[in-house]
Amino acid sequence: MISKQSKRNDAHEEPRLPGSPDWLPSQRRADKTKVRACSLPVVQELGHNFRGGLCMSTWVEGTVVNLRQWTDELYSIQVTADIAPFTAGQFTRVALEIDGEMVARPYSFVNAPDNPVHEFYFVLVKNGPLTHAMRDLKRGDTLFLAPRGAGFFILSEIPEADNLWMLATGTALGPFLSILSTAEAWQRHRNIVLVHAVRTAEELTYGDEIRALLEQHPGELQFIPFVSREDTGFAIRSRVPAALEDGRLEQTAGISITASDSQVMICGNPAMVRDTMAVLEARGLKKNRRREPGQITTEQYWKA
Ligand SMILES: Cc1cc2nc3c(=O)[nH]c(=O)nc-3n(C[C@H](O)[C@H](O)[C@H](O)COP(=O)(O)OP(=O)(O)OC[C@H]3O[C@@H](n4cnc5c(N)ncnc54)[C@H](O)[C@@H]3O)c2cc1C
Ligand SMILES: NC(=O)c1ccc[n+]([C@@H]2O[C@H](COP(=O)([O-])OP(=O)(O)OC[C@H]3O[C@@H](n4cnc5c(N)ncnc54)[C@H](OP(=O)(O)O)[C@@H]3O)[C@@H](O)[C@H]2O)c1
Numbered sequence: 001m002i003s004k005q006s007k008r009n010d011a012h013e014e015p016r017l018p019g020s021p022d023w024l025p026s027q028r029r030a031d032k033t034k035v036r037a038c039s040l041p042v043v044q045e046l047g048h049n050f051r052g053g054l055c056m057s058t059w060v061e062g063t064v065v066n067l068r069q070w071t072d073e074l075y076s077i078q079v080t081a082d083i084a085p086f087t088a089g090q091f092t093r094v095a096l097e098i099d100g101e102m103v104a105r106p107y108s109f110v111n112a113p114d115n116p117v118h119e120f121y122f123v124l125v126k127n128g129p130l131t132h133a134m135r136d137l138k139r140g141d142t143l144f145l146a147p148r149g150a151g152f153f154i155l156s157e158i159p160e161a162d163n164l165w166m167l168a169t170g171t172a173l174g175p176f177l178s179i180l181s182t183a184e185a186w187q188r189h190r191n192i193v194l195v196h197a198v199r200t201a202e203e204l205t206y207g208d209e210i211r212a213l214l215e216q217h218p219g220e221l222q223f224i225p226f227v228s229r230e231d232t233g234f235a236i237r238s239r240v241p242a243a244l245e246d247g248r249l250e251q252t253a254g255i256s257i258t259a260s261d262s263q264v265m266i267c268g269n270p271a272m273v274r275d276t277m278a279v280l281e282a283r284g285l286k287k288n289r290r291r292e293p294g295q296i297t298t299e300q301y302w303k304a
Pocket of ligand 1: 091105106107108109120121122123125127128129130131132151171172174299300301302303
Protein backbone atom coordinates (compact mmCIF):
# COMPACT_ATOMS: atom_id res chain seq x y z
CA MET A 1 0.00 0.00 0.00
CA ILE A 2 1.36 3.36 -0.89
CA SER A 3 0.31 5.95 1.55
CA LYS A 4 1.66 8.36 4.10
CA GLN A 5 1.06 5.60 6.64
CA SER A 6 2.95 2.95 4.75
CA LYS A 7 5.95 5.23 4.43
CA ARG A 8 5.96 5.67 8.22
CA ASN A 9 5.08 2.16 9.26
CA ASP A 10 7.72 -0.50 8.74
CA ALA A 11 5.17 -3.22 9.43
CA HIS A 12 3.76 -2.57 5.97
CA GLU A 13 5.45 -4.13 3.01
CA GLU A 14 7.29 -1.91 0.63
CA PRO A 15 4.85 -0.55 -1.92
CA ARG A 16 4.84 -2.61 -5.07
CA LEU A 17 3.65 -1.13 -8.27
CA PRO A 18 3.83 -2.41 -11.78
CA GLY A 19 6.91 -1.71 -13.86
CA SER A 20 7.58 0.96 -16.42
CA PRO A 21 5.26 1.10 -19.34
CA ASP A 22 7.03 0.09 -22.51
CA TRP A 23 5.74 2.98 -24.53
CA LEU A 24 8.04 4.17 -27.19
CA PRO A 25 9.44 7.62 -26.46
CA SER A 26 6.65 10.13 -26.64
CA GLN A 27 6.01 11.02 -30.25
CA ARG A 28 4.76 14.57 -30.35
CA ARG A 29 5.05 14.85 -34.04
CA ALA A 30 3.42 17.37 -36.31
CA ASP A 31 -0.25 16.59 -36.38
CA LYS A 32 -1.52 15.29 -39.66
CA THR A 33 -5.05 15.00 -38.42
CA LYS A 34 -8.05 16.39 -40.18
CA VAL A 35 -11.74 16.74 -39.61
CA ARG A 36 -13.76 14.37 -41.72
CA ALA A 37 -17.45 14.54 -42.37
CA CYS A 38 -18.44 10.94 -42.17
CA SER A 39 -21.00 9.64 -44.61
CA LEU A 40 -21.59 6.54 -42.48
CA PRO A 41 -24.33 6.66 -39.86
CA VAL A 42 -23.32 6.10 -36.25
CA VAL A 43 -25.45 3.06 -35.72
CA GLN A 44 -24.00 1.98 -32.41
CA GLU A 45 -23.80 4.55 -29.70
CA LEU A 46 -24.07 2.84 -26.35
CA GLY A 47 -23.62 3.70 -22.78
CA HIS A 48 -24.23 7.40 -22.48
CA ASN A 49 -26.77 10.04 -23.13
CA PHE A 50 -24.70 12.68 -24.84
CA ARG A 51 -25.53 16.24 -24.08
CA GLY A 52 -24.33 19.32 -25.82
CA GLY A 53 -25.41 18.53 -29.36
CA LEU A 54 -22.18 17.07 -30.67
CA CYS A 55 -22.45 16.54 -34.38
CA MET A 56 -22.72 12.80 -34.77
CA SER A 57 -21.45 12.78 -38.32
CA THR A 58 -18.25 14.79 -37.96
CA TRP A 59 -15.13 13.12 -36.75
CA VAL A 60 -11.57 14.22 -36.37
CA GLU A 61 -9.22 11.77 -37.99
CA GLY A 62 -6.53 10.89 -35.47
CA THR A 63 -3.36 8.85 -35.88
CA VAL A 64 -2.40 6.04 -33.51
CA VAL A 65 1.09 6.69 -32.19
CA ASN A 66 1.25 3.89 -29.65
CA LEU A 67 -0.64 0.95 -28.21
CA ARG A 68 0.36 -0.61 -24.92
CA GLN A 69 -0.78 -4.00 -23.70
CA TRP A 70 -0.80 -4.25 -19.90
CA THR A 71 -2.46 -7.68 -19.58
CA ASP A 72 -4.42 -10.02 -21.86
CA GLU A 73 -7.42 -7.72 -21.44
CA LEU A 74 -6.09 -4.25 -20.63
CA TYR A 75 -4.71 -1.80 -23.18
CA SER A 76 -3.88 1.87 -23.56
CA ILE A 77 -3.85 3.65 -26.88
CA GLN A 78 -2.21 6.96 -27.73
CA VAL A 79 -3.53 9.10 -30.54
CA THR A 80 -2.69 12.47 -32.02
CA ALA A 81 -5.73 14.34 -33.27
CA ASP A 82 -6.50 17.99 -33.76
CA ILE A 83 -9.40 18.29 -31.34
CA ALA A 84 -10.53 21.16 -29.13
CA PRO A 85 -9.01 21.50 -25.65
CA PHE A 86 -10.70 19.32 -23.03
CA THR A 87 -10.98 19.54 -19.25
CA ALA A 88 -9.34 16.86 -17.09
CA GLY A 89 -11.94 14.24 -16.15
CA GLN A 90 -13.86 14.53 -19.40
CA PHE A 91 -14.40 11.85 -22.01
CA THR A 92 -14.66 11.95 -25.76
CA ARG A 93 -16.21 9.65 -28.31
CA VAL A 94 -13.85 7.34 -30.12
CA ALA A 95 -14.94 5.70 -33.35
CA LEU A 96 -13.86 3.25 -36.00
CA GLU A 97 -15.43 2.07 -39.18
CA ILE A 98 -16.37 -1.57 -38.60
CA ASP A 99 -18.10 -3.59 -41.31
CA GLY A 100 -19.25 -0.43 -43.05
CA GLU A 101 -20.61 1.27 -39.95
CA MET A 102 -19.11 3.88 -37.66
CA VAL A 103 -19.03 2.36 -34.18
CA ALA A 104 -18.54 5.01 -31.49
CA ARG A 105 -18.11 4.75 -27.72
CA PRO A 106 -17.16 7.20 -24.96
CA TYR A 107 -13.68 6.98 -23.41
CA SER A 108 -12.14 9.14 -20.71
CA PHE A 109 -8.94 11.03 -21.44
CA VAL A 110 -6.00 9.74 -19.42
CA ASN A 111 -3.57 12.39 -20.59
CA ALA A 112 -3.13 15.82 -19.08
CA PRO A 113 -5.09 18.48 -20.97
CA ASP A 114 -1.83 20.14 -22.06
CA ASN A 115 -0.44 16.92 -23.53
CA PRO A 116 -1.20 16.80 -27.26
CA VAL A 117 -0.96 13.01 -27.32
CA HIS A 118 -4.39 11.76 -26.29
CA GLU A 119 -4.50 8.54 -24.32
CA PHE A 120 -7.35 6.12 -23.61
CA TYR A 121 -7.21 3.12 -21.28
CA PHE A 122 -9.59 0.30 -22.13
CA VAL A 123 -10.54 -3.22 -21.15
CA LEU A 124 -11.37 -5.74 -23.83
CA VAL A 125 -15.09 -6.38 -23.39
CA LYS A 126 -16.36 -9.82 -24.39
CA ASN A 127 -17.88 -9.56 -27.88
CA GLY A 128 -17.41 -5.79 -27.70
CA PRO A 129 -16.91 -4.53 -31.27
CA LEU A 130 -14.97 -1.33 -30.62
CA THR A 131 -12.59 -2.64 -27.99
CA HIS A 132 -11.63 -5.59 -30.19
CA ALA A 133 -11.10 -3.33 -33.19
CA MET A 134 -9.02 -0.87 -31.13
CA ARG A 135 -6.94 -3.71 -29.75
CA ASP A 136 -5.96 -4.65 -33.33
CA LEU A 137 -4.82 -1.15 -34.34
CA LYS A 138 -1.20 -0.50 -35.21
CA ARG A 139 0.95 2.60 -35.14
CA GLY A 140 0.00 4.89 -38.02
CA ASP A 141 -3.59 3.61 -38.22
CA THR A 142 -6.56 5.96 -38.09
CA LEU A 143 -8.76 6.33 -35.01
CA PHE A 144 -11.58 8.86 -35.12
CA LEU A 145 -12.29 11.19 -32.19
CA ALA A 146 -15.18 13.55 -31.58
CA PRO A 147 -14.09 17.17 -32.10
CA ARG A 148 -14.36 18.04 -28.41
CA GLY A 149 -14.54 16.49 -24.96
CA ALA A 150 -17.70 16.25 -22.91
CA GLY A 151 -18.89 15.44 -19.42
CA PHE A 152 -19.12 16.90 -15.94
CA PHE A 153 -16.80 14.59 -14.02
CA ILE A 154 -14.47 17.55 -13.58
CA LEU A 155 -13.07 19.52 -10.67
CA SER A 156 -15.05 22.69 -11.36
CA GLU A 157 -18.21 20.69 -10.60
CA ILE A 158 -16.85 19.60 -7.20
CA PRO A 159 -17.45 21.86 -4.19
CA GLU A 160 -14.43 22.97 -2.17
CA ALA A 161 -13.30 20.50 0.48
CA ASP A 162 -10.09 19.65 2.32
CA ASN A 163 -10.22 16.00 1.33
CA LEU A 164 -10.88 14.65 -2.14
CA TRP A 165 -11.44 10.91 -2.51
CA MET A 166 -11.09 9.37 -5.96
CA LEU A 167 -12.55 5.88 -6.13
CA ALA A 168 -11.97 3.92 -9.36
CA THR A 169 -12.50 0.40 -10.59
CA GLY A 170 -10.47 -0.92 -13.49
CA THR A 171 -10.03 1.45 -16.41
CA ALA A 172 -11.79 4.25 -14.54
CA LEU A 173 -8.38 5.07 -13.11
CA GLY A 174 -7.87 7.06 -16.32
CA PRO A 175 -9.83 10.26 -15.66
CA PHE A 176 -8.30 10.52 -12.18
CA LEU A 177 -4.79 10.41 -13.63
CA SER A 178 -5.74 13.25 -15.94
CA ILE A 179 -7.20 15.29 -13.07
CA LEU A 180 -4.17 14.62 -10.86
CA SER A 181 -1.91 15.97 -13.58
CA THR A 182 -3.46 19.44 -13.24
CA ALA A 183 -2.38 22.20 -10.86
CA GLU A 184 -6.03 22.83 -10.00
CA ALA A 185 -6.36 19.55 -8.11
CA TRP A 186 -3.64 20.60 -5.67
CA GLN A 187 -4.89 24.16 -5.33
CA ARG A 188 -8.38 23.04 -4.39
CA HIS A 189 -7.72 20.14 -2.02
CA ARG A 190 -5.36 19.60 0.89
CA ASN A 191 -5.45 15.78 0.78
CA ILE A 192 -6.25 13.56 -2.16
CA VAL A 193 -6.76 9.82 -1.79
CA LEU A 194 -6.65 7.80 -5.01
CA VAL A 195 -8.17 4.31 -4.76
CA HIS A 196 -7.74 1.81 -7.59
CA ALA A 197 -9.87 -1.33 -7.18
CA VAL A 198 -9.08 -4.28 -9.42
CA ARG A 199 -9.49 -8.03 -9.44
CA THR A 200 -5.86 -9.14 -9.66
CA ALA A 201 -2.54 -7.47 -8.91
CA GLU A 202 -1.48 -7.39 -12.58
CA GLU A 203 -4.41 -5.03 -13.21
CA LEU A 204 -2.79 -2.37 -11.00
CA THR A 205 -1.56 -0.43 -14.00
CA TYR A 206 0.07 3.00 -14.45
CA GLY A 207 2.47 2.37 -11.57
CA ASP A 208 5.14 4.73 -12.88
CA GLU A 209 2.69 7.57 -13.28
CA ILE A 210 1.25 7.04 -9.80
CA ARG A 211 4.71 6.80 -8.26
CA ALA A 212 5.69 10.08 -9.96
CA LEU A 213 2.57 11.80 -8.62
CA LEU A 214 3.32 10.55 -5.10
CA GLU A 215 6.83 11.96 -5.38
CA GLN A 216 5.55 15.30 -6.69
CA HIS A 217 2.94 15.62 -3.92
CA PRO A 218 4.38 14.19 -0.70
CA GLY A 219 1.98 14.48 2.20
CA GLU A 220 -0.83 15.50 -0.14
CA LEU A 221 -1.52 12.35 -2.17
CA GLN A 222 -2.14 8.81 -1.01
CA PHE A 223 -2.62 5.80 -3.25
CA ILE A 224 -4.58 2.86 -1.88
CA PRO A 225 -4.87 -0.21 -4.11
CA PHE A 226 -7.62 -2.81 -3.73
CA VAL A 227 -7.12 -6.29 -5.19
CA SER A 228 -10.24 -8.35 -4.63
CA ARG A 229 -9.35 -11.78 -5.95
CA GLU A 230 -5.88 -12.54 -4.64
CA ASP A 231 -3.66 -11.86 -1.68
CA THR A 232 -0.87 -9.40 -2.36
CA GLY A 233 0.45 -8.37 1.03
CA PHE A 234 0.13 -4.71 0.07
CA ALA A 235 -3.34 -4.10 -1.30
CA ILE A 236 -6.65 -4.25 0.56
CA ARG A 237 -8.32 -7.53 -0.34
CA SER A 238 -11.92 -6.40 -0.44
CA ARG A 239 -14.41 -4.29 -2.34
CA VAL A 240 -14.58 -0.54 -1.76
CA PRO A 241 -18.08 -0.44 -0.15
CA ALA A 242 -17.17 -3.23 2.26
CA ALA A 243 -13.95 -1.46 3.25
CA LEU A 244 -15.93 1.72 3.84
CA GLU A 245 -18.39 -0.13 6.02
CA ASP A 246 -15.77 -1.89 8.14
CA GLY A 247 -13.56 1.22 8.34
CA ARG A 248 -10.53 -0.29 6.62
CA LEU A 249 -10.31 2.30 3.86
CA GLU A 250 -10.32 5.30 6.17
CA GLN A 251 -8.02 3.61 8.67
CA THR A 252 -5.54 3.00 5.87
CA ALA A 253 -5.77 6.59 4.70
CA GLY A 254 -5.65 7.98 8.23
CA ILE A 255 -8.51 10.36 7.49
CA SER A 256 -12.28 10.03 7.70
CA ILE A 257 -14.90 10.74 5.11
CA THR A 258 -17.30 13.32 6.50
CA ALA A 259 -19.92 15.48 4.83
CA SER A 260 -18.25 18.63 6.19
CA ASP A 261 -14.75 18.20 4.78
CA SER A 262 -14.85 15.54 2.06
CA GLN A 263 -15.75 15.22 -1.58
CA VAL A 264 -15.94 11.78 -3.16
CA MET A 265 -15.63 11.09 -6.89
CA ILE A 266 -16.60 7.55 -7.93
CA CYS A 267 -16.01 6.11 -11.40
CA GLY A 268 -16.24 2.81 -13.24
CA ASN A 269 -18.24 -0.33 -12.57
CA PRO A 270 -21.89 0.74 -12.09
CA ALA A 271 -22.48 -1.76 -9.32
CA MET A 272 -19.49 -0.39 -7.40
CA VAL A 273 -20.73 3.17 -7.96
CA ARG A 274 -24.22 2.24 -6.71
CA ASP A 275 -23.04 0.25 -3.69
CA THR A 276 -20.46 2.83 -2.65
CA MET A 277 -23.00 5.64 -2.93
CA ALA A 278 -25.41 3.68 -0.75
CA VAL A 279 -22.82 3.34 2.02
CA LEU A 280 -21.90 7.02 1.83
CA GLU A 281 -25.53 8.16 1.75
CA ALA A 282 -26.23 6.11 4.84
CA ARG A 283 -23.49 8.18 6.48
CA GLY A 284 -25.11 11.46 5.54
CA LEU A 285 -23.32 12.35 2.31
CA LYS A 286 -25.45 13.42 -0.64
CA LYS A 287 -25.20 13.26 -4.38
CA ASN A 288 -23.62 16.42 -5.75
CA ARG A 289 -25.94 18.34 -8.02
CA ARG A 290 -25.48 21.79 -9.51
CA ARG A 291 -28.63 23.12 -7.90
CA GLU A 292 -28.07 21.19 -4.68
CA PRO A 293 -24.38 20.71 -3.97
CA GLY A 294 -23.46 17.51 -2.19
CA GLN A 295 -20.40 15.37 -1.66
CA ILE A 296 -20.72 12.47 -4.15
CA THR A 297 -19.98 12.86 -7.87
CA THR A 298 -20.17 9.79 -10.09
CA GLU A 299 -19.55 8.46 -13.59
CA GLN A 300 -20.57 4.96 -14.69
CA TYR A 301 -18.82 3.23 -17.57
CA TRP A 302 -21.72 1.00 -18.53
CA LYS A 303 -25.27 0.28 -17.49
CA ALA A 304 -25.77 -2.08 -14.58
C1 LIG B 1 -18.63 8.42 -19.88
C2 LIG B 1 -18.01 7.08 -20.21
C3 LIG B 1 -16.63 6.96 -20.23
C4 LIG B 1 -16.06 5.73 -20.53
N1 LIG B 1 -14.70 5.62 -20.49
C5 LIG B 1 -14.14 4.40 -20.67
C6 LIG B 1 -12.74 4.24 -20.54
O1 LIG B 1 -11.99 5.20 -20.32
N2 LIG B 1 -12.24 2.99 -20.67
C7 LIG B 1 -13.06 1.90 -20.92
O2 LIG B 1 -12.54 0.78 -20.99
N3 LIG B 1 -14.37 2.04 -21.07
C8 LIG B 1 -14.92 3.25 -20.96
N4 LIG B 1 -16.26 3.39 -21.13
C9 LIG B 1 -17.01 2.22 -21.69
C10 LIG B 1 -16.86 2.27 -23.22
O3 LIG B 1 -17.57 3.38 -23.73
C11 LIG B 1 -17.39 1.02 -23.95
O4 LIG B 1 -18.69 0.72 -23.54
C12 LIG B 1 -16.55 -0.21 -23.74
O5 LIG B 1 -15.20 0.04 -24.08
C13 LIG B 1 -17.03 -1.40 -24.58
O6 LIG B 1 -17.09 -1.08 -25.96
P1 LIG B 1 -17.35 -2.25 -27.01
O7 LIG B 1 -17.81 -1.65 -28.30
O8 LIG B 1 -16.17 -3.14 -27.10
O9 LIG B 1 -18.52 -3.08 -26.38
P2 LIG B 1 -20.04 -2.64 -26.19
O10 LIG B 1 -20.82 -3.17 -27.33
O11 LIG B 1 -20.09 -1.18 -25.95
O12 LIG B 1 -20.35 -3.39 -24.86
C14 LIG B 1 -21.01 -4.63 -24.80
C15 LIG B 1 -21.64 -4.71 -23.45
O13 LIG B 1 -20.61 -4.82 -22.46
C16 LIG B 1 -20.94 -4.03 -21.32
N5 LIG B 1 -19.85 -3.10 -21.11
C17 LIG B 1 -19.60 -1.94 -21.74
N6 LIG B 1 -18.46 -1.36 -21.27
C18 LIG B 1 -17.99 -2.19 -20.36
C19 LIG B 1 -16.85 -2.18 -19.55
N7 LIG B 1 -15.92 -1.16 -19.56
N8 LIG B 1 -16.69 -3.22 -18.74
C20 LIG B 1 -17.59 -4.21 -18.71
N9 LIG B 1 -18.67 -4.30 -19.42
C21 LIG B 1 -18.87 -3.30 -20.25
C22 LIG B 1 -22.24 -3.33 -21.58
O14 LIG B 1 -23.25 -4.03 -20.89
C23 LIG B 1 -22.42 -3.43 -23.07
O15 LIG B 1 -23.76 -3.53 -23.45
C24 LIG B 1 -16.86 4.60 -20.84
C25 LIG B 1 -18.25 4.75 -20.84
C26 LIG B 1 -18.82 5.96 -20.52
C27 LIG B 1 -20.31 6.06 -20.50
N1 LIG C 1 -10.07 -6.97 -15.94
C1 LIG C 1 -9.93 -7.88 -16.89
O1 LIG C 1 -8.83 -8.31 -17.23
C2 LIG C 1 -11.16 -8.43 -17.59
C3 LIG C 1 -11.06 -9.60 -18.28
C4 LIG C 1 -12.18 -10.08 -18.96
C5 LIG C 1 -13.34 -9.39 -18.95
N2 LIG C 1 -13.43 -8.24 -18.28
C6 LIG C 1 -14.70 -7.56 -18.27
O2 LIG C 1 -14.57 -6.17 -18.24
C7 LIG C 1 -15.45 -5.59 -17.28
C8 LIG C 1 -14.75 -4.58 -16.45
O3 LIG C 1 -13.62 -5.20 -15.93
P1 LIG C 1 -12.83 -4.63 -14.73
O4 LIG C 1 -11.47 -5.15 -14.76
O5 LIG C 1 -13.03 -3.16 -14.65
O6 LIG C 1 -13.53 -5.43 -13.57
P2 LIG C 1 -14.74 -5.17 -12.62
O7 LIG C 1 -15.62 -6.36 -12.73
O8 LIG C 1 -15.33 -3.84 -12.79
O9 LIG C 1 -13.97 -5.29 -11.21
C9 LIG C 1 -13.09 -4.27 -10.71
C10 LIG C 1 -13.23 -4.25 -9.21
O10 LIG C 1 -14.53 -3.84 -8.87
C11 LIG C 1 -15.05 -4.74 -7.92
N3 LIG C 1 -16.49 -4.77 -7.92
C12 LIG C 1 -17.32 -5.44 -8.73
N4 LIG C 1 -18.61 -5.23 -8.36
C13 LIG C 1 -18.57 -4.42 -7.28
C14 LIG C 1 -19.56 -3.85 -6.44
N5 LIG C 1 -20.85 -4.07 -6.62
N6 LIG C 1 -19.16 -3.06 -5.43
C15 LIG C 1 -17.86 -2.83 -5.24
N7 LIG C 1 -16.87 -3.35 -5.98
C16 LIG C 1 -17.23 -4.12 -7.00
C17 LIG C 1 -14.45 -6.06 -8.28
O11 LIG C 1 -14.54 -6.93 -7.16
P3 LIG C 1 -14.81 -8.52 -7.34
O12 LIG C 1 -13.54 -9.12 -7.79
O13 LIG C 1 -15.22 -8.92 -5.95
O14 LIG C 1 -15.92 -8.69 -8.33
C18 LIG C 1 -13.03 -5.64 -8.59
O15 LIG C 1 -12.28 -5.49 -7.42
C19 LIG C 1 -16.04 -6.70 -16.48
O16 LIG C 1 -17.44 -6.73 -16.70
C20 LIG C 1 -15.41 -7.93 -17.03
O17 LIG C 1 -16.40 -8.91 -17.36
C21 LIG C 1 -12.35 -7.75 -17.56
